[in-house]
Amino acid sequence: MPTQAAGVHKTIRSEGEKELSRTVSALFWSALAAGMSMSFSMLAKGLLTFHLPDSSIGYLVASLGYTIGFLIVILARQQLFTENTVTAVLPLMSEPRFSKLLCLLRLWGTVLIGNLLGTAIAAYAIITMPVFDSETHQVFLGIGKHLLENDGGMMFAKGVFAGWLIATMVWLLPAAGQAKIGVILIITYLVAIGGFTHIIVGSTEVLYLVFDGKVSFGVYLLDFVLPVLSGNVVGGTFIFALISHAQIRSDK
Template identity: 30%
Template sequence: MGNRSVDPSDTQKSYNQVLAQEIRAGLREFNRSSSSLFLSAVSAGLDLGFTLIAVAAVATLAHGQSELVSQLLTANAYTVGFIFVILGRSELFTEHTTLAVLPVLDRQRSIWDLASTWGIIYAGNILGGLIFAGFAVVIGPEFGIFELSVLGEIVAPYTTHSTLGLFGGAVLAGWLMGLLSWLVTAVRDSSGRIFFVWFTTLLIGFTHLPHSIAGHIEMTAAVLATPLGIGAYSHFLLVATLGNAIGGVFFVALVKYGHVARGSTGETGLTGGYMQVYEQSQQSGENEKGAVNED
């Protein structure tokens, strides 16, 4: 039996398809009720809490290991909650930062709509993470999952940087999360999605880049169980949130949307928002195909 050649289009979509699908996904979230969006965001905050459990458990068990081995193990553990959230399709602020801004760039939603959607998702994530952090600091030691002392070690990278350093790291984390949203949409199969979620969040965890929601859960647990003060937590959350938002919006949404939308408009000669141009070109292609079939 001969080997079947694999067409890359079978597993990967064109950049036009990816952007169109990202815009449609963003529009679906704008069209959801506020209560539905909020509950999904709370679920994401709760599910992401399993990253805290996994990292704390591995950090407890990895004592005595070399620094490289310990970092690799904890970085792999860091991916757990993100896999649950992204494949489970609940609303995570850093991933949705990119999705929500695309319909605004395409002139289908207003800045006010964007701010409202971001606010609902962010508040739900914070609440869900807060609940899970309180649960974890009680259950973790009770069941011997982790020692409370490791919580201070986990958040140390967030408390030792300057404000500018923390902000720069958060921009990179937001950039990676926005890129992850694009990559997950680009592949057609679940195994590809799992790989990209694992690899991207592994990189964030290994380099200790500040992710506002995952870091919020870790910092909240540390505030509850260690001498870490609320001031350090508040400083982290503010800086990380701003950095994540800027990274996701500028480096992914603006750049990706800009190069795809401008390229598509130039190729087709059509004018209007990207989705209008995309749908017109798709319809034109279908009409041409129908005419060929009739001939």
């Protein structure tokens, strides 16, 4: 119903207003924590892959590990970049002003830098601390290598789908109530089995390769960050958020 959609829109917009008013320091530390927390997606998926047979069933079960980082970050209310492609954009769409655009760019920049720095810290810690044996290490490397098999166009296109799905999850959560965990699991599991590319989860996987000397930092930036970040923003903001906002404006 239009009134229900408008209610969800208002709730998300209010959350976005709060995020836009937060200090840079608060945003950064929350984003840093989120980047580190998202590393558990790679860890969980890698550990499940290590203990499961190399089969379609094994892949489907191991992909459940991908959801762990999202569960931690969202339930702990840490700052994740792809969530803000919807939440913080709606206030700007509702009241287009240059001041709000600057606040949005400040939020996006702070959260993205914090997230990526957090993934770098986590990836370096995992690869240097004596926690996992060499066989598990090879599984972690395999995840990153598989991700880099996508060319730039595929990285971007899969990033669009990931951005759309994460934006859909953000839209669904206010009305989910006690089913919030289920919504997070279903949406992020779909991202995992679809092989869709997410800028923060994938950064842990590719930076793991960088710190092991398998690929250069330039490969990480040009072959992964640039196309995937663009795809996530396009899917989450310029498609989902715009369409959802247009629906509400049309109802009014």
